[in-house]
Each structure stands twice: as structure tokens, then as C-alpha cells.
Amino acid sequence: MSEVKFSKNHEWVKTEGDTAVIGITKHATEMLGDIVFVEVPESGKTVEINGQTAVVESTKAASDVYSPISGEVVESNKSIADDPSKVNADPEGEGWFFKIKIKNKSELDSLMSSTEYEKFKKENPS
Amino acid sequence: MGVQKTALYDLHKSLGAKFVPFAGYEMPIQYKDGIVKEHIYTRTGAGFFDVSHMGQLFIQGNENLSKTLEKIIPADLKELKLNHSKYSFLLNDKGGVIDDLIITKRSKGFLIILNAACKDKDINQISKFLDKSIRYSLDRKNSLIALQGPKSAEILEKIFKGVIQLKFMQGGEFRYEDSVSYVTRSGYTGEDGFEISIDNKKVKNLINFFIENNVKPIGLGARDTLRLEAGLCLYGHDLDENINPIEANLKWAISKRRRTEGGFNGFNIIKKDLENGTSKIRVGIIPEGRIIAREGVKIFSEDEKEIGKITSGSFGPSLNQPVAMGYIDTKYSKEGTAVNVKVRDKIYNAKICKLPFYKKNHFKGGE
Structure with a gap:
């Protein structure tokens, strides 16, 4: 069973063995509005914990997407770069951003469970 | 001074508006549908x-007032016919734009629509030129509503009989319930449409009528992408x-x-620029692919010289591509010129484009 965890920057992390799939939460897409541009990293890129890894832009503004864990990018979702509206349509499914080979599993422990994330959203309204 | 709200604040809220502070007001940036849908709806139906x-x-006054205002506004006010409007500017003594505006000749004077953030400095500048006997006032009793989109005329005609005959940049008084509204055929989206100055006490009824007629609420977000596609400046x-x-x-x-x-402020400089051209000029710019070049992005020539800066840029929902405008060294301003823009420290190709990006024909009368 894979478990989904959440960061304070509104990213989600789903672990599948040694790799993690990362994207932005539905809540993040609602704050951003219509997404019209996405830049995903190249495979092979090394990312630090909470390092800037991708870019997402709405009609209003550009925002960075951070990787909640460190590791190496093994795959990126090119389809969202071609059709950024996919991120709004299915942020926690088809709208995933990149996959990472996990460097340090213990980094996952500091992320929030879905219950904790729900609470975090309520306590930190945008 | 605290944050100001318009007469429609609660109504916006009930329609699911997200608010942002804008020029001292709490204004809707978008509603439930979001900017892209609101933008498209304005281009295909009608939005308010x-x-x-x-x-x-x-500003109340007679022929002398035209003469006075012509000193600071470079429009032909002497020749402006009753209920006709012009897009113009308030200029400083260097010819710089203090504000851009729409001026309309009314029976007892002129009506000037000013940008929210510039109201105070505009009035300060204008009053310096007016005789003490001239009366002027900023209207606080009337709301201003823009109705924009191809379906605007047929919808507005239902309550303001005859509005359909107004030509672009013309206006008139129309009765609404027991009040009189001033309606002009104008707007800032590149679409056909109207601006309606209506009693604060009546404005909710007007909006409810719009909603019953499938007119959707449109926020500042879509207003920005609409005017950008239409190549219109944002002060x-x-x-x-x-x-x-x-x-x-x-x-x-x-x-x-x-x-x-x-005979207007800054004419000596403007005259020279009209004769010799300017060293920089505003142009349209289309970056390659889906790259968005926003305000502040630098523009470079192919041989890496810095030649300008983006002043507005976003994604154009109707064109389904990014659009931008900015100021560029005039040598590089020819349509089709290949340039580069630097976004997040990376260089991307872009080209100079004719403005507007999006064009529709306004109603000029006739058929």
C-alpha cells in the first residue's frame, strides 16, 4: 500500500517503493486558479529537500514547486507541460509533476498525513 | 483611510468572488468559474x-471649459459633439501621462472617467487649471458597471430602449425604474459593450436583471487578460x-x-517626437511556446544587447498562447523582429507583434 503525505508548501508525495511521485494539492490549484504554464525538471536532476524543482503559472502569477524530499528526478510528467489545464482537472492523479528516487526515507516522516494536512489547511487559510 | 467597498460588495461575495485590495478598494479578482472561463465568456456571451x-x-462649464481642459488633455474637445467620447490623457509638462481617461461631452460640461489609483492626483492637477468659478465633483452616488461581450447590446436593449443604436464611443441618458442612467457604448475588453453609470440604490436590480439574462460576473483578473489581448494599456x-x-x-x-x-502640456516634447520618432516604443511581443513573459522581464536582441522591458504579460485565453507588451528600442520594433526574453534566468525566443493581438469590429452604425 502506498501512502500519500503532504508538505506545508501544498505538495503531495506518494511513495511507490524506492520512488516517490510528487505533485501539488487540489487546495494549491484552487489558490493558483487556472494553470496555463508548467515547467517540469529534466530526468537526472538532483534535488535538495524543499529545493525549487518545477514552476507553475496561472494567469495571475508564477509560483515555484518544491520537492518535499531530496533525491534524483527519474521521470517528469511532460503531458502537463503540453496541457497545463490537466493540473487543475486532476491535481492528485493525472496532474502529477515528477518522480524522484528517494535518497533518505526518514525525510518522509516530517511530512503530514492527510488528516494532519486537512487540519493544517484550516489553521492556515490563504 | 480604511479599505473602501463598492455598493455591490455583498453581491460579489454571494456570487463567490475572491477579493484583492486594488487602489484602496476591495475588488473581486475572480468568481467561482475562474479567470479563463470568465475571459472566454466575455468574448462569446456577455459579462458584467x-x-x-x-x-x-x-466638470461643469461651457466653451471656456473646453479651452481650459485642452491645455492638459490633448483631445479635440472644442469639436467634441454632445454625448461623444474620446480616449485621451492627462499630461504633465514633459508630455508624460498622469493618467489615461475617457472624456465625454455632456450637456452641461464634461464627464471624465479616471483610473481608481489616480483619482486624487488627477483632480489635483485638473483643479490647478480651472477657474475658481468652475464646479467639479467626483460622483459617489452612482456605480459604474461595464457590460461587455457580443450579446451585450441585445440584453441591454431590453431595459434601455434605443441603446442598441448607440455607436461606439457615444452615450446617452436612459431611464431605469425611477432614475436616470448614463450609458456609453464603450469598454476596455476589445468587445462590443457598454458602461453604465447607475444610482447606487438601483445597481443591484440591474445586476439581478443581468444574472437572469445569463450575464456572468467578471473579475479584475479576466479584465486584465481581456485588455491585454486587445492591446490596451494599463496605467x-x-x-x-x-x-x-x-x-x-x-x-x-x-x-x-x-x-x-x-497648446497642451508637454507639446514641445511631443511635437519633436512626432517629427523625429522616439528612441523607444510600445510593441506587442509573443514569446515562443507557452512561456509567459511578465512585467519586468528584460528583452534582448539576438546579439544579446538589452533592448527593452515587458510591462504587461500573461496568457491570452482567447488566443491560447502567451501575450505581452513592453517598451523596446525603436530599431527593433518592426513587426516580426526576432528578439529574446529572459525568464527565470533562461533565454527564450520571442517576436515583435502587431497590436492588438485580438480584434473585433466595434459598432459604428449603418447596417
């Missing part, structure tokens, strides 16, 4: 915009006091008579 934060300045971004109308590529807004006779 609460623009009551803008200044509706009425404080594409225009400011260090830019003159010739550099802004808006010389069409200065009538032939005024270009020759002058």
Missing part, C-alpha cells in the same frame, strides 16, 4: 464588471508619468488639429 472604483469626474504598468503618448504608440488618440496646433 463592477468598475465603480474608477473616478467619475463631472501604472504600460503607462506612467515618464512615458508620453507617442512612445506608448498612442498617437492616434491625439487629433490632427491638436498635433499641429498644440
